[in-house]
Amino acid sequence: MPSRVSDAIKPHKHVLDFTSLQELPESHAWSSLDSPSSNNPPTAADSSVSESVPVIDLDNPNAQELVGRACKTWGAFQVMNHGIETSLLDRIESTGKSLFSLPTHQKLKAARAADGVSGYGVARISSFFSKLMWSEGFTILGSPLEHARQLWPHDYNHFCGIIEEYEKEMQKLAGRLMGLMLGSLGIAQEDVDWAGPNKEGAAAIQLNSYPACPDPDRAMGLAAHTDSTLLTILYQNNTSGLQVLRDASGWVTVPPVPGALVVNIGDLLHILSNGSYPSVLHRAVVNRTQQRLSVAYLYGPPSNVQISPLSKLLDPTHPPLYRPVTWTEYLGAKAKHFNEALSSVQLCIPRTGLVNQNNVENRVEII
Numbered sequence: 001m002p003s004r005v006s007d008a009i010k011p012h013k014h015v016l017d018f019t020s021l022q023e024l025p026e027s028h029a030w031s032s033l034d035s036p037s038s039n040n041p042p043t044a045a046d047s048s049v050s051e052s053v054p055v056i057d058l059d060n061p062n063a064q065e066l067v068g069r070a071c072k073t074w075g076a077f078q079v080m081n082h083g084i085e086t087s088l089l090d091r092i093e094s095t096g097k098s099l100f101s102l103p104t105h106q107k108l109k110a111a112r113a114a115d116g117v118s119g120y121g122v123a124r125i126s127s128f129f130s131k132l133m134w135s136e137g138f139t140i141l142g143s144p145l146e147h148a149r150q151l152w153p154h155d156y157n158h159f160c161g162i163i164e165e166y167e168k169e170m171q172k173l174a175g176r177l178m179g180l181m182l183g184s185l186g187i188a189q190e191d192v193d194w195a196g197p198n199k200e201g202a203a204a205i206q207l208n209s210y211p212a213c214p215d216p217d218r219a220m221g222l223a224a225h226t227d228s229t230l231l232t233i234l235y236q237n238n239t240s241g242l243q244v245l246r247d248a249s250g251w252v253t254v255p256p257v258p259g260a261l262v263v264n265i266g267d268l269l270h271i272l273s274n275g276s277y278p279s280v281l282h283r284a285v286v287n288r289t290q291q292r293l294s295v296a297y298l299y300g301p302p303s304n305v306q307i308s309p310l311s312k313l314l315d316p317t318h319p320p321l322y323r324p325v326t327w328t329e330y331l332g333a334k335a336k337h338f339n340e341a342l343s344s345v346q347l348c349i350p351r352t353g354l355v356n357q358n359n360v361e362n363r364v365e366i367i
């Protein structure tokens with residue numbers, strides 16, 4: 001119970017000063033009962049998992065085929081030789097660390113507004129769960145200038161410069177990855193009018209910090225979700241925590257590989273590919289000794305473009321499985337339906353109908 005009425009009405013009462021805690025508070029103690037069932041598939045004992053998310057060298061002449069295969073089977077992969085300089089990754093990591101190590105009262109000056117997207121706070125998906133997550137985040141959509149001024153009144157340009165450079169480089173990589181992913185489906189990027197080489201998608205950056213946790217087995221860093229993006233490019237520091245759900249094996253850890261970036265398929269690419277590239281459920285777990293930092297580049301189409309299954313992928317035996325949606329509209333569906341957002345834009349399939357091309361039966365209900 002909040003001790004003062006003013007605490008109860010503060011929008012950011014959930015933000016904790018993690019560093020001062022010796023024990024996991026009840027508010028952050030997850031049990032299998034209060035986590036949604038999608039969070040609890042049979043967990044694979046680490047030793048029994050022989051497969052792991054593919055690591056693809058983008059300089060490999062077969063990169064396109066390898067990317068296509070990884071998108072169909074895993075919904076995630078790691079990339080090497082991606083063209084992003086190590087020094088930029090080091091700089092984004094250290095600026096992220098310095099942000100999260102500011103005093104709580106300072107970080108709260110850049111708090112995300114109740115109806116806003118950008119700023120500092122708990123995970124946006126927190127409202128769908130009765131327990132809180134062991135993490136804090138900072139979201140950037142558009143210019144970070146105003147929030148950076150609140151955080152570092154004397155030195156905001158440093159942060160803004162790094163973010164700007166990171167966005168520019170990631171935009172290029174995201175375009176290149178889209179080209180490989182579409183190419184592997186037999187579609188030229190130029191044939192998708194908003195995705196051509198000189199077109200710019202929209203994007204957000206999410207900095208995540210997962211402090212060391214006194215009771216990691218009962219805590220959740222970031223609960224299982226899919227991203228509402230076309231694709232997400234994730235930089236993780238040298239501490240593992242990211243897991244993706246693989247139907248047969250349960251949760252599979254995506255280990256940090258020095259110099260690699262993780263790519264995962266989001267719901268809009270799932271729609272665009274008519275289910276050929278299923279979006280992947282993923283989550284972040286925490287550990288007892290080390291702070292973990294990750295930076296997600298959430299890449300989507302220009303916000304008002306309608307995304308629907310590509311017509312080249314459709315024929316009478318492969319009808320469209322989803323209705324057209326804009327990114328803005330889909331983010332609204334996610335905020336309302338969370339992990340059921342994709343089914344909320346699904347079209348009805350006749351009883352005799354066809355299932356998703358990759359047989360992801362649990363996602364396509366025949367009604």
Ligand SMILES: C=C1C[C@]23C[C@H]1CC[C@H]2[C@@]12CCC[C@@](C)(C(=O)O1)[C@H]2[C@@H]3C(=O)O
Pocket residue numbers: 117123124125139141203204206225226227228229296298331334
């Ligand atoms: C452009 C986006 C995509 C958002 C919302 C908005 C800004 C922040 C993104 C994330 C980042 C963390 C997971 C997620 C699920 C969340 O809660 O915030 C993402 C969400 C989505 O992919 O739906």
Ligand SMILES: O=C(O)CCC(=O)C(=O)O
Pocket residue numbers: 206208222227234236241242243282283284293294296
């Ligand atoms: O921190 C991670 O490994 C995952 C972060 C993530 O899924 C996100 O920001 O969308």
Ligand SMILES: [Fe+2]
Pocket residue numbers: 225226227232282296
């Ligand atoms: Fe994510």
